[in-house]
Each structure stands twice: as structure tokens, then as C-alpha cells.
Amino acid sequence: MARRVQIQLVIVGLLLASQAAAQLNSSNILVSYSFDDGDLATGPDTFSVFAHAKGTVALSLTSHLSGYRSIEIRDVAGDGDFPELQGYFHRRDKGKLFLHFALMTAAPHEELNIALAGPEWFTLRKDGIGFWLKSQDGYLCQVSDSMPKKLFLLSPFVWYVVNVAYDIDRGTYDLAIDKEGQPKPIVSLSGQMNAPNQPGSVVDKFSFIGDKGEDTSNATYYVDDVVVGTDEAVVQLPFVAPGRRKLFIDYWNESQRRLRSQPGPLEVIELSDLGIRSREIQLLRDEGLWDLLLQLISGKKRRADIPRDLSAESSQLLQAVDFWKDACEAMTKGEAKAALSGFEKADQLIPSGKIYGMDAVLALAALGAWQEVDNRLGRIYSIWQGDLRFPVALAKIGLARQNLDEAEQWLREPAERVPDELGRSLLRRLRSGEIDENTLEALRNRFPDNWTDRIRDALIAEEYFFVLLWKNQTSEAQQFAERMLVRYQTLGIPSSKWLERLGDVLFLMNNFSGALERYDESLKEDSRNTGVLVKLSDVYFRLGDLEGERLYREKIYGKLSQE
Amino acid sequence: MFRSPFVSSPPHLVSLRLGRSNWIVTELLLLMAMTCLGVSVQAAPIETNTVQTLISQRKVDELKKLGPEVLPVMARLYESSNEADRTRIAETFYQLGWKSAEAKRVLMKDVHTQNQYLRLQVQWALGRVSNDVDVVEVLLSNMQNDANPLFRDKAACALAYDQIHLTEKQKVRLYQGLIQSLRDSKRDVRRIALLALSIQTGQTKNFNPDAPADQREASIREWEKWLEEYKSNL
Numbered sequence A: 001m002a003r004r005v006q007i008q009l010v011i012v013g014l015l016l017a018s019q020a021a022a023q024l025n026s027s028n029i030l031v032s033y034s035f036d037d038g039d040l041a042t043g044p045d046t047f048s049v050f051a052h053a054k055g056t057v058a059l060s061l062t063s064h065l066s067g068y069r070s071i072e073i074r075d076v077a078g079d080g081d082f083p084e085l086q087g088y089f090h091r092r093d094k095g096k097l098f099l100h101f102a103l104m105t106a107a108p109h110e111e112l113n114i115a116l117a118g119p120e121w122f123t124l125r126k127d128g129i130g131f132w133l134k135s136q137d138g139y140l141c142q143v144s145d146s147m148p149k150k151l152f153l154l155s156p157f158v159w160y161v162v163n164v165a166y167d168i169d170r171g172t173y174d175l176a177i178d179k180e181g182q183p184k185p186i187v188s189l190s191g192q193m194n195a196p197n198q199p200g201s202v203v204d205k206f207s208f209i210g211d212k213g214e215d216t217s218n219a220t221y222y223v224d225d226v227v228v229g230t231d232e233a234v235v236q237l238p239f240v241a242p243g244r245r246k247l248f249i250d251y252w253n254e255s256q257r258r259l260r261s262q263p264g265p266l267e268v269i270e271l272s273d274l275g276i277r278s279r280e281i282q283l284l285r286d287e288g289l290w291d292l293l294l295q296l297i298s299g300k301k302r303r304a305d306i307p308r309d310l311s312a313e314s315s316q317l318l319q320a321v322d323f324w325k326d327a328c329e330a331m332t333k334g335e336a337k338a339a340l341s342g343f344e345k346a347d348q349l350i351p352s353g354k355i356y357g358m359d360a361v362l363a364l365a366a367l368g369a370w371q372e373v374d375n376r377l378g379r380i381y382s383i384w385q386g387d388l389r390f391p392v393a394l395a396k397i398g399l400a401r402q403n404l405d406e407a408e409q410w411l412r413e414p415a416e417r418v419p420d421e422l423g424r425s426l427l428r429r430l431r432s433g434e435i436d437e438n439t440l441e442a443l444r445n446r447f448p449d450n451w452t453d454r455i456r457d458a459l460i461a462e463e464y465f466f467v468l469l470w471k472n473q474t475s476e477a478q479q480f481a482e483r484m485l486v487r488y489q490t491l492g493i494p495s496s497k498w499l500e501r502l503g504d505v506l507f508l509m510n511n512f513s514g515a516l517e518r519y520d521e522s523l524k525e526d527s528r529n530t531g532v533l534v535k536l537s538d539v540y541f542r543l544g545d546l547e548g549e550r551l552y553r554e555k556i557y558g559k560l561s562q563e
Numbered sequence B: 001m002f003r004s005p006f007v008s009s010p011p012h013l014v015s016l017r018l019g020r021s022n023w024i025v026t027e028l029l030l031l032m033a034m035t036c037l038g039v040s041v042q043a044a045p046i047e048t049n050t051v052q053t054l055i056s057q058r059k060v061d062e063l064k065k066l067g068p069e070v071l072p073v074m075a076r077l078y079e080s081s082n083e084a085d086r087t088r089i090a091e092t093f094y095q096l097g098w099k100s101a102e103a104k105r106v107l108m109k110d111v112h113t114q115n116q117y118l119r120l121q122v123q124w125a126l127g128r129v130s131n132d133v134d135v136v137e138v139l140l141s142n143m144q145n146d147a148n149p150l151f152r153d154k155a156a157c158a159l160a161y162d163q164i165h166l167t168e169k170q171k172v173r174l175y176q177g178l179i180q181s182l183r184d185s186k187r188d189v190r191r192i193a194l195l196a197l198s199i200q201t202g203q204t205k206n207f208n209p210d211a212p213a214d215q216r217e218a219s220i221r222e223w224e225k226w227l228e229e230y231k232s233n234l
Helices: A002-017 A248-261 A278-286 A290-298 A312-332 A336-349 A354-367 A370-384 A390-400 A404-416 A425-431 A437-446 A451-470 A474-491 A496-508 A512-525 A530-542 A546-557 B011-023 B029-037 B048-056 B060-066 B070-079 B083-096 B101-108 B116-129 B133-145 B149-161 B171-181 B187-201 B213-232
Strands: A029-033 A047-050 A056-060 A070-074 A084-092 A096-105 A113-117 A129-136 A139-144 A147-153 A160-167 A172-179 A187-193 A203-209 A220-230
Touching: A029 A084, A047 A546, A070 A084, A070 A203, A084 A220, A096 A113, A129 A147, A129 A160, A139 A187, A147 B213, A203 A220, A248 A390, A248 A451, A248 A496, A248 A530, A278 A290, A278 A312, A290 A312, A312 A336, A312 A354, A336 A354, A354 A370, A354 A390, A370 A390, A390 A404, A390 A451, A404 A451, A451 A474, A451 A496, A474 A496, A496 A512, A496 A530, A512 A530, A530 A546, B048 B060, B048 B070, B048 B083, B060 B083, B070 B083, B070 B101, B083 B101, B083 B116, B101 B116, B101 B133, B116 B133, B116 B149, B133 B149, B133 B171, B133 B187, B149 B171, B149 B187, B171 B187, B171 B213
Parallel strands: none
Antiparallel strands: A029 A220, A047 A084, A056 A070, A070 A220, A084 A203, A096 A160, A096 A220, A113 A129, A113 A203, A129 A139, A139 A147, A160 A172, A172 A187
16 A cells, blocks of 8 residues: 555656656556565566675665665675666667656765666667666766766765656656755756667666676665656556566576577588588698687687788688678577678688578578578578488478477477487587587597487487477477486486476476476586576465475575565 | 577576676776785785796686785786796786786786787786776777787777776776777778777767768767767766
8 A cells, every 4th residue: 555655656756857757657657666565576577686795785664765664775895796676677669768766875975876778788888778877976977978977966864856757769868856855856957868879779677786896885875666657558467476477487488489489500510511621621721720710610719810811712711701600690699681691701702611501591581581591491402401400400490480380390300319329428518518529529439420310419309399398299298308308317417407398398287296396306416507496486386385486586586675 | 600508597587697797897806805905914925836826727716815915926927927928917917807007017018019819918908907098098009000900909899898997087088099090091990999989888979980081070070079078077
């Protein structure tokens, strides 16, 4: 009840403070915390608390603007970390956003930072920090147009109420700040450029911290009545469990699907993939360029490092690798158009590098250019037919087309052919995801006749499991995961990944006690797997054990308790 | 590209940590050192051999535990080492990120070396051991004038990412130099100067290093106007 009253007060404040403010009601509110009620669960849809050193983020009874509690953020210089309250809201990429909060500092000369930011997090760039307040030499400053601008000298133990009307499209904001006991705002600015002077800068989170990691601040300050609202009604899903509007496993499942539906470049397993065979290897060695080639492949060197005085053939080989490497990075960032251009340049320079053509096809798939995908696939089919990565590539294309049947069809046969033979430490490394040049070389030497089967195992099994899961073939997914688990355990290979997968499928089959058992086993094998921690939180929630739910959730998102 | 291990953590958890680290513009820095200051009176002198071993084994965390008193020892070691070892020590100065006049003094001696590996490590480390104006000056000069494009490029990298101790006021010289470099006759210098500026400020003012001179000049005037406003806000 107290919270609801506070929200009303804040809305009035917002309307008064900003000429641009639209009518706000509960459907326009993205976030509201007065810190008075008990429902302050941390989580991906509320906020995280970071307090891993001496600094703290705690509920405070001693200082508050409204109700009976606020948040106290206390930074300690030299403790190796900084405390933080980081909150999340529905991503906003257009329209107006209104931010309201109250702030009181005990030590004006100690640094504090408050920001609204987007998917590029707390960096000064588009989609990074949009709105930024910081204290500097006792002054509260706004960072606007990439420069700190003084607003006023902070007084200790005085509440300031900050209202921001942030215009996402224009990249500007209006700022009004009231000081406790003063009848008029002490700051009233309009049309301020946002922090990096970037129109259209997306926002989805806020943060309250001391210093930015320099570890020099001894700030203690209080925050109350945080509200984020919009100029249009927002449909938000209800909370399904503390701190989250979806279960962690659903977030995870969706993100896996999103990740795997975005075609990425195919794995290179031979230098010949790059058009580099024994003759080219000798040529590069003769010209003293072998190390440079390896460094270009690993990304340690770039185009600028390629010398000018080398043979035309070596130059083309190295430039192709460089274009390809850049394109791979672009693809990973979701810049499929730039990636396509890079792969095509590499392909033109070295047509015998078969990976270039295939990666270009995958970039086209990412762009949804299906006709061109089919045309080009037809052209390269003959050189790829029989390659163990070919079904993987086709499955990736199938997933990008949202065609799960097609993806499954390509993966089923090679996935079921995963060998049962006893392995060695090499297989352990391979199956643990350590696919690198050394492993591959050793693998080729150890298993000259069937080393490709091992690669297939590592590349295909998980992809196949997920496709089964997404086709709702949970029984088949469970059986497949159990088979993989038995194989791994027989071979003496760490099996935490497949234990987790079994837990996942059991959870989705509503067998929560079975899932709990598998997740526990997985965590015993690999205690660093934070993904299992949040899934355990889901399991305990489903089992009705709210203490267990909270314990595991707070291991990741932190906790808010009274000082 | 070799396949990395399958992601087992939800991406939002991964990015949570990434995002948090973005706030972190510097590492532990001097205050880790300050905690050591209290015990320094009674602490045993740091053995050169110990430091040498830790550097060669890349045990930066162990070096950090020794506190800032390790810096003069490292500087002395640097002066008596060959180029390969100096490269490694420079890299360690970079990783420590602690201000040190001694470190700056010895690193500056190699800021024009033609040894590629040493030069890059020195250029990167300088801004992490000092905020003196001559460090910014020498990096700006290398960025504009070095005969080797690689050294120019990496000097710009250092100016973009590694000037971690500069105050807002000290950044004026950095911005001035970068904006001035937008007028350079070499296209690559204009490009890397813009890149450093955009990393520092998040904006480009529509400067295009390949555009005709008059168009470039218009953007440069925007930058100069911006710098004047920046100075007026100090």
C-alpha cells in the first residue's frame, strides 16, 4: 500500500517536473521501487546487487525520503571492488522515458555515478550510457555531449529529487532537480544532449555505484523512490517467480534457440579450408610468414601487420585470411552484411579456400536471402559433400529458416553415429570443447582412420539435442542425452554438460525431483557452472521450496537486506 | 575459427558480468597499494630474483600482492634486461596498471625502439603507469609521425584505451592532439585519430577520413567547437 501511494506521489512529481511528460499510470510504469515493502527480490527482471568486497548495498532505516526505508550504497576505497545496485527494465528504443529518483549523499567529495544505459552497457557510445550523473570535486555533474558539466555543489545529508525526461529518438533530455527545503528546482534544463550525443540510443537498465572501478571512492549515499516510466502503455508479463517474468530455464532455452538460429561461421579444422596446402605452407615458410599466418588466424595480428614487400601469392593468402577473420567477427556481432562482404572478398582472392564460400552462404542465411542461399549451396555442394561439417551447416541454415524438421533431418543420422569406442585424454579435451590446432593435430595422429568421427561427436551432439528439445520431442531428447551421458561416463570424460542437459529435459517434462538430482550431480562435477545455479533456483521454486529458490537466485543476483 | 565450448550460462548472466566490468575503467590501482602501505615499514625488502621469477611466470596476481614497492624493483630489472625481457616487464607494468615515475622513466627510453614487440608493449604500458603530459605527447607524436604504420596504429590504440590515469583536465591535451591529427595528410593517421576520438567520446561528428578536405574541415571545426566547450566546463 505504501508503495502504491509513493508511486502516485512520484507520478505527480514527474508530471510537474517535465513539460514533456505524458499521462502516466500503472501501465506506463516500467520500474518502481520505494524500498518500503518486502517484495524486493533480485533477478533478471528487477535488479542485481553487487557487494563482493567491503562495500555494501543495503536497505536503510535511518535515511529515507518517503516511507521508512531507502537504499544505502557504501563504497570502500581500496577493497578491490565497488558495490552496485543495477536495475533492469523493458528495452526502450523509441519514444520518451521518464526517470525519477531521490538522492542524498553523506560525503559530497566522494565519487558517485548514476546512469541509464542500454545493451552496450556502461560505455560512452550509442546504446551504451544514455544519461549519466556523477559527482566530481564535490559538484554534481551531468555528462552530456561526452563531457562532464557542473550542475551544483552538493550539500551533505540533503535530499535531491531528480527528474529526467529522456527523448530516445532525439538523444536529448530535460533535467529537473529539486533540493529538499527549496521551493523551486535548483536545476531546470531542457534539450540536453545525451551522454554520447547519439540520437536513438537504446536504454534498458540503470545503475547506482560509487567510483567506476578506480577503487578510490569512500562514498556513502542513499537512493529512494526509483521510478522509470514511458510515454506509452507497456505490456509487461506478470512475475512468474521472484525477480523474474519467466523462469530462468525459459530465458536460457530461448537464448539458446536465438543463438543457434543465428548462423555463425563454420569451424575450421584444416588449413586447406583456407586454401593453404603443403605448397602454400612451404611458400609462407620460405618468406618467413608462417608465424604471421598463425597470428592472423588467431586474431593476434591484423591487416596492418601484413608487410608490403612479399610475393603476390602470399599477399593474397594472408589478405584472404584477414578478410575472413574480420568477417567471422562481424558475423559473431550479428553484422551479417559486413560479414558477407568479407567472406566474398576472401573467396575472390582464394577460391580454393572452401570455407570462404560456405561462410558466405551462412552469412546469406543470416540475412534471410534464401534464394541466393540455395543457388550458392548448389555451386559448392560437390566440394562439401562428404565433409563432416556439411550437415552442421545445413542444420544451421534449417534453424535460421525456423525449419526444425529440416535441421533434425540433417543432424539425426550423424548424431546417432557418434562412436562408442573408448577414448583417451584427447577425446576428453575435444569433448570439453577444447578444439584447437594442437588437439586436432594430436587427434589426427592418434586416430588416423576415424578422427573425423570424434569431431562429429563434438560438433553435432548438442545441436541435435536442442533440435529435439525445440521440436518438443522431450522423450527422444532425454534418451539421446542419456546415451551421451553413458558414453562420456564410460570413457571417463567429464560429463557435467550432459548431466545438465538431462536436468533440462527432465525439468521440461515436469520431473523436478529428477532435474534436481541431475543438476546437483552436474554442479558437483563443475562448481563453476553458474547456469546450473539459476536452474536450481527454478527447480526449488517448482518444488515449493522458497528458501532453496532464493538461495540459488541470490548466488547470482545478490541480495538486498537491512543494514 | 574453432568452436568454443558450448555456452552453458544464460547469456544474460554472462553479459551481467561483462556489463559490470564496463564500468571498470581501471584495475585495482593505487589503493590496493595503499592497503600495503601500512605494513610496508616492517615488510622485508622485495627480492629482485623473486620479482624476476614472477614476471617470467606471468604471475601478476602474486606481484600485486607485493604492492607498489615492486615497481622500483621492476624498473631496475627493466634497465638491466635484454629486449625480450624488457618486453615482458613492460607487459607486466601494463597489467599492474599502477602509476610509477620509475616505470615511466625507463619505458620512455624504449618508446622509439624499432623492436616491434617491445615497442608495442611500451606504448600500451605508458598510459597505465603515468598521466604525465609528455606521455600523451610522445604517443601523439608516434601516432602521427612514426614511419611504421603499425606503430602509428598501436599508438592510437594506447591513446584510445590506456590513458587510465588522466583527469578530465589532462584529457584536454589528448583531445587537442587527436583533433589536430584529423588534419594529417596521411589518411591512416586521420582514420586512427578518429577511432581514438570516437572510443574516448562515443561520437565522430560525422568526420570521414576519406572525404574531400573541405568536408573534413567542417567536421574538424565541429570538434574544435566541442573542445572549447569541454574546456569551458572544467
